[in-house]
Amino acid sequence: MSEFRLYLSLMRRNPVYLTGLIIVSSFVLIGLIAPYILTRPGDAWGITYDVSKRLMPPSLEYPFGTDEYGRDLFNRVLLGTRFSLMIGVGVVALSLAIGIPVGLVAGYVGGKVGTALMRVTDMFLAFPPLLLAIALAATFGRGLLNTILALSLSWWPWYSRLVYLQVSSVRNLPYVDAARVIGISEVRIMFRHVLPNSLTPVITQATLDTGSAILEASALSFLGVGVPPPTPEWGLLVSSGWHLISKAWWISFFPGLALIVTVLGFNLLGDAVKELMDPRLRNLLSMRRV
Amino acid sequence: MLKVHELTKYFPIKTGLFGRVVGYVRAVDGVSFEVPEGTVFALVGESGSGKTTTLRCILKLTEPTSGEILIDGRNITRLKGGDLKWFRRNVQAVFQNPYLSLNPRMRVKDLVAEPLATHTDMSKEEIRRKVAEVLALVGLPEAVANQYPPSLSGGQAQRVAIARALSIEPKLLLLDEPTSALDVSVQAQILNLLVELKEKLRLTYLLVTHDLSVVKYMSDYVSVMYLGKIMEVGTTDEIFNEPRHPYTLALLSSVPELNPHVKKQRRKVLLSGEPPSPTKPPSGCRLSNRCPYAAKECMTKEPELVKLTETHYVRCVRQESLGSLINA
Amino acid sequence: MSEEKLLKVSNLSVHYHTVEGVVKALRDVSLEVDAGDSLCVVGESGSGKSTLGLAISLSLPKNAVVASGTILYKGKDLLKLTPAEARKYRGREISMIFQDPATTFNPLFTVGEHLTDILRYHFSMSKEEAVSRAVELLKMVQLPDQLRILRAYPHELSGGMLQRAAIAAALSTNPKILIADEPTTMLDVTTQAQILNLINSLKRELNLTLILITHNLGIASEVCSRTAVMYAGFLVEEGLTEEVILDPLHPYTAKLVKAVPTVTKAQGKLSYIPGTLPDLRNPPVGCPFVDRCESALPECRTSLPRYSYVSDGRRVACFLYGGEEV
Numbered sequence: 045m046s047e048f049r050l051y052l053s054l055m056r057r058n059p060v061y062l063t064g065l066i067i068v069s070s071f072v073l074i075g076l077i078a079p080y081i082l083t084r085p086g087d088a089w090g091i092t093y094d095v096s097k098r099l100m101p102p103s104l105e106y107p108f109g110t111d112e113y114g115r116d117l118f119n120r121v122l123l124g125t126r127f128s129l130m131i132g133v134g135v136v137a138l139s140l141a142i143g144i145p146v147g148l149v150a151g152y153v154g155g156k157v158g159t160a161l162m163r164v165t166d167m168f169l170a171f172p173p174l175l176l177a178i179a180l181a182a183t184f185g186r187g188l189l190n191t192i193l194a195l196s197l198s199w200w201p202w203y204s205r206l207v208y209l210q211v212s213s214v215r216n217l218p219y220v221d222a223a224r225v226i227g228i229s230e231v232r233i234m235f236r237h238v239l240p241n242s243l244t245p246v247i248t249q250a251t252l253d254t255g256s257a258i259l260e261a262s263a264l265s266f267l268g269v270g271v272p273p274p275t276p277e278w279g280l281l282v283s284s285g286w287h288l289i290s291k292a293w294w295i296s297f298f299p300g301l302a303l304i305v306t307v308l309g310f311n312l313l314g315d316a317v318k319e320l321m322d323p324r325l326r327n328l329l330s331m332r333r334v
Numbered sequence: 335m336l337k338v339h340e341l342t343k344y345f346p347i348k349t350g351l352f353g354r355v356v357g358y359v360r361a362v363d364g365v366s367f368e369v370p371e372g373t374v375f376a377l378v379g380e381s382g383s384g385k386t387t388t389l390r391c392i393l394k395l396t397e398p399t400s401g402e403i404l405i406d407g408r409n410i411t412r413l414k415g416g417d418l419k420w421f422r423r424n425v426q427a428v429f430q431n432p433y434l435s436l437n438p439r440m441r442v443k444d445l446v447a448e449p450l451a452t453h454t455d456m457s458k459e460e461i462r463r464k465v466a467e468v469l470a471l472v473g474l475p476e477a478v479a480n481q482y483p484p485s486l487s488g489g490q491a492q493r494v495a496i497a498r499a500l501s502i503e504p505k506l507l508l509l510d511e512p513t514s515a516l517d518v519s520v521q522a523q524i525l526n527l528l529v530e531l532k533e534k535l536r537l538t539y540l541l542v543t544h545d546l547s548v549v550k551y552m553s554d555y556v557s558v559m560y561l562g563k564i565m566e567v568g569t570t571d572e573i574f575n576e577p578r579h580p581y582t583l584a585l586l587s588s589v590p591e592l593n594p595h596v597k598k599q600r601r602k603v604l605l606s607g608e609p610p611s612p613t614k615p616p617s618g619c620r621l622s623n624r625c626p627y628a629a630k631e632c633m634t635k636e637p638e639l640v641k642l643t644e645t646h647y648v649r650c651v652r653q654e655s656l657g658s659l660i661n662a
Numbered sequence: 663m664s665e666e667k668l669l670k671v672s673n674l675s676v677h678y679h680t681v682e683g684v685v686k687a688l689r690d691v692s693l694e695v696d697a698g699d700s701l702c703v704v705g706e707s708g709s710g711k712s713t714l715g716l717a718i719s720l721s722l723p724k725n726a727v728v729a730s731g732t733i734l735y736k737g738k739d740l741l742k743l744t745p746a747e748a749r750k751y752r753g754r755e756i757s758m759i760f761q762d763p764a765t766t767f768n769p770l771f772t773v774g775e776h777l778t779d780i781l782r783y784h785f786s787m788s789k790e791e792a793v794s795r796a797v798e799l800l801k802m803v804q805l806p807d808q809l810r811i812l813r814a815y816p817h818e819l820s821g822g823m824l825q826r827a828a829i830a831a832a833l834s835t836n837p838k839i840l841i842a843d844e845p846t847t848m849l850d851v852t853t854q855a856q857i858l859n860l861i862n863s864l865k866r867e868l869n870l871t872l873i874l875i876t877h878n879l880g881i882a883s884e885v886c887s888r889t890a891v892m893y894a895g896f897l898v899e900e901g902l903t904e905e906v907i908l909d910p911l912h913p914y915t916a917k918l919v920k921a922v923p924t925v926t927k928a929q930g931k932l933s934y935i936p937g938t939l940p941d942l943r944n945p946p947v948g949c950p951f952v953d954r955c956e957s958a959l960p961e962c963r964t965s966l967p968r969y970s971y972v973s974d975g976r977r978v979a980c981f982l983y984g985g986e987e988v
Contacts, residue, residue, distance in 0.1 A: 236440075
């Protein structure tokens with residue numbers, strides 16, 4: 045049975061995982077095509093406004109209602125998908141780019157260098173991650189790139205540690221010894237033999253983390269240190285409707301809902317991937333219902 | 335071809351917060367032997383005997399505490415850096431478990447090509463041809479080249495490991511339990527292949543194993559190790575037909591014998607108790623706490639290797655008197 | 663008068679459901695064990711020998727399905743037991759020891775806690791009674807310093823000592839049958855000799871019924887009076903150990919005996935068995951050994967041979983001996 049069929053079997057058995065898959069796929073799709081399917085791009089980008097249409101509740105014409113500037117919230121939430129996608133992917137990619145080399149070198153070289161690198165990692169890990177991100181974001185100032193940078197700097201140590209643990213055990217495997225006996229240089233062994241065999245847990249974790257990154261970015265924007273207005277980032281949208289929550293609940297509600305659903309989707313998908321990786325479960329999955 | 339002189343390897347034992355050294359594991363304690371060119375020399379012992387550590391020292395995977403190792407006359411003990419190239423080109427190894435000694439994420443053809451790329455400046459095309467040649471030499475079909483080790487059978491995977499080691503035509507091949515992880519029917523195939531290759535490529539083998547039947551089948555010389563020291567060494571004929579050391583006898587009698595008629599004729603020597611901890615070997619002879627023939631003198635003084643013939647040496651103070659007991 | 667056999671396995675087939683497909687690990691296996699017998703099940707990897715042991719001791723993993731057959735123990739079909747009844751048999755009537763003694767013991771508990779737990783679960787004993795019985799058991803397996811061992815954790819003991827303790831634990835419930843799956847494969851060769859010696863003496867003292875699973879024919883010769891040879895899920899030959907080794911009937915057995923290098927007599931070139939095991943997900947229709955057999959007849963490819971009884975208690979599944987088609 046190929047991997048794919050196994051995955052399908054898992055999905056079939058557990059509709060909850062299937063939901064996760066659907067959510068994430070929709071999220072990615074919308075995020076990619078959002079700018080091209082906006083019905084009111086001006087509103088979405090925050091360029092136009094119409095005070096006569098302000099604070100209208102959800103209706104057929106405005107499915108998510110309008111905000112205090114009369115902007116169509118449906119379009120704004122839709123475009124916000126793209127920003128969340130960029131942030132999610134951006135943060136994970138940058139964190140991996142920092143974390144993997146650190147973990148690899150620390151794990152492979154070991155000794156004083158390894159200890160030093162891991163102490164630095166530990167230092168970053170000692171901070172509650174969100175607090176660190178907030179502090180960094182506040183220092184860097186608002187902006188999409190700054191948000192991604194701040195989050196990545198608080199995120200990379202987790203990957204560094206994961207890679208370090210894997211590399212520490214892989215480097216003692218016989219095929220590393222065998223490579224030395226062949227006469228291959230240590231650097232080449234590190235990249236050609238050790239690294240490819242150490243990445244599996246990291247990849248799994250990174251997929252899961254995309255959802256968390258999106259959530260944290262929205263938290264930063266909500267607090268005012270992330271993405272600046274008029275960018276329709278979900279966290280920002282939630283915070284902009286906060287003071288109007290009793291009068292115009294829809295302004296915070298819909299972006300909030302989008303956030304919850306997306307993060308939930310990633311969590312479910314991540315759980316599905318974890319279960320898929322468990323070898324014992326894989327065998328049980330391949331049994332047809334008796 | 336290979337000469338090992340007074341090789342020792344002590345591993346420090348550290349405890350406490352600051353890693354204070356409290357003792358040493360004497361894994362290899364003064365081991366010397368010579369392997370003539372074109373022969374098969376076996377290092378036999380159980381776990382804790384030091385045979386694997388000796389192998390690792392010779393392969394320079396770990397540095398000896400003291401002693402010298404000479405290959406083809408050249409002292410390789412303190413070689414470093416660039417000088418290592420010659421050593422690596424001429425000394426290769428095959429390990430016990432091919433699924434662990436081959437990178438599971440590399441294709442067979444890349445695995446076998448890697449030594450060639452490292453040591454020669456052959457073109458891609460030349461390497462490709464050489465890889466095909468070597469795979470045929472070890473009896474593997476061409477189709478295997480594109481596969482990954484986990485999808486191969488045990489025998490096939492070990493052949494790949496052998497192909498990889500021999501692709502650069504080394505002079506000395508070290509074999510670490512080459513068939514212990516394989517099924518009996520496959521074991522025979524691999525052993526036959528190794529014998530064939532030795533003749534064809536004029537190799538010298540150092541075989542490290544606990545399996546005496548493999549030793550008998552393949553080796554010219556045998557050295558029996560226990561707790562870091564050589565207890566007896568000699569030609570295969572001498573060791574199997576005229577063993578002198580109680581430990582050698584115990585090893586020989588512990589091999590389960592197939593043939594019920596032969597069984598009745600064999601003399602069994604059973605050791606008592608457990609192997610002692612390698613940090614605190616017993617005073618006197620290392621086998622003294624388990625040896626059924628131990629006498630008072632065995633507990634006090636550690637015996638030296640005594641010469642019996644040009645090739646046969648034994649480390650036991652009672653070996654003369656035992657000679658008659660054993661062959662009774 | 664034929665006495666009821668202690669254990670009677672009939673037409674047992676076990677399939678494993680795996681990611682790569684359904685593996686037919688055991689196919690139509692039948693054998694009988696008398697009280698006091700010592701039977702060795704010999705085979706290489708993929709022969710199904712371990713699966714047989716797990717099936718008899720009711721310890722098959724979750725992805726294994728018994729496709730057909732019965733296992734009669736004292737007349738009762740073990741496969742029809744409810745989970746509650748099964749728990750009474752497992753470890754009590756039929757005990758098992760495994761290759762790696764470390765997996766038998768929970769690393770978080772001392773050996774003593776493990777032993778006394780078993781004793782108090784199956785018998786109503788006070789703590790003191792259980793401890794003194796545990797000491798007796800350790801003496802029985804020739805372990806010195808019993809109290810110290812009872813207080814030790816599994817990782818503090820050597821492989822040989824731990825395996826002895828595992829034997830003690832398995833025998834603590836006075837089982838009728840002891841199944842040992844490769845009990846010495848992970849041990850040093852001199853320790854192996856000690857353990858085999860122990861098993862032999864326990865066999866005599868306790869009149870134990872023993873099923874020993876191994877890939878090593880030499881061990882079969884040292885310990886067991888009868889031997890059954892398995893290949894690719896089938897039982898291909900059975901008889902007195904001496905007979906099977908000195909006069910193997912089945913072509914596989916013959917080749918296996920010749921492929922084992924020995925220490926004692928001189929040997930020519932080692933014979934080996936060319937080819938590989940058939941794919942157990944899609945086993946061939948006929949005899950599974952047909953592709954590697956030098957004496958294959960045309961029938962061998964199309965149908966499975968039934969057992970022919972060459973003499974009392976000596977059977978072989980091979981058309982060379984006239985086995986009729988199944």
